[in-house]
Amino acid sequence: MSGDYGRAFAALRAQAGEAWRDYTRHAFVEGLGDGSLPREAFLHYLRQDYVFLVHFSRAWALAVVKSETHAEMLAAVGTVNALVAEEMQLHVEICAQAGIPADALFATTERPENLAYTRFVLEAGYSGDLLDLLAALAPCVMGYGEIGARLQAEASSECYADWIGTYAGEDYQSSCSAVGELLDSALVRRLGPEFETSPRWERLCRTFRTATELEVQFWQMGLTP
Numbered sequence: 001m002s003g004d005y006g007r008a009f010a011a012l013r014a015q016a017g018e019a020w021r022d023y024t025r026h027a028f029v030e031g032l033g034d035g036s037l038p039r040e041a042f043l044h045y046l047r048q049d050y051v052f053l054v055h056f057s058r059a060w061a062l063a064v065v066k067s068e069t070h071a072e073m074l075a076a077v078g079t080v081n082a083l084v085a086e087e088m089q090l091h092v093e094i095c096a097q098a099g100i101p102a103d104a105l106f107a108t109t110e111r112p113e114n115l116a117y118t119r120f121v122l123e124a125g126y127s128g129d130l131l132d133l134l135a136a137l138a139p140c141v142m143g144y145g146e147i148g149a150r151l152q153a154e155a156s157s158e159c160y161a162d163w164i165g166t167y168a169g170e171d172y173q174s175s176c177s178a179v180g181e182l183l184d185s186a187l188v189r190r191l192g193p194e195f196e197t198s199p200r201w202e203r204l205c206r207t208f209r210t211a212t213e214l215e216v217q218f219w220q221m222g223l224t225p
């Protein structure tokens, strides 16, 4: 169940092994699918996720800075816009319906698991190039694509159908494919067509795996409001 998110993603996902499974089949995820996730945990997750998206948008803005071609800039700036104008907006609306106003969202105290993840991603980009940054960003983007598509097919409850529908939807799935293409072309441009044989590949794999492990910690945090 890996969608068609490109060649590099398939290789990175395969080498992440157990961590990828722990992330995409976490108890929090299964609870979204069968409706057993307590509402309180979901709202706590959404509040934290709003703060996450603030920093994640900054990381994608850094991808614009680290781009070397117009095509790379276009892909990165498109993601910044989707995040700020759509995904963050969706969180504001869901939270407003649950009685959490927008200013309270922005003032949410960041949990350490949240801080660790986003600052790890930003640091990968600050001290590295676009490849280091994309290796840290990819688990988040493609993982939710994979989770959404699987839950859409398997979910046994309508409880979290909106959330599932957002990530299973055509718009989101095509943005995952676009990020997959960006990752493949950025790798070929910098490391050549046989990028898996480059001395840099192992470190990119490690960055991807660490970000995946931080996603697992983020779900775990969601279960403990």
Ligand SMILES: Cc1ncc(C[n+]2csc(CCO)c2C)c(N)n1
Residues within 6 Å of the ligand: 049, 052, 053, 056, 079, 083, 087, 140, 141, 144, 215, 218
């Ligand atoms: C902890 C956490 N991980 C991943 C996502 C999903 N996500 C974050 S940004 C983005 C858009 C493209 O980069 C998507 C789908 C999330 N919301 N929260």
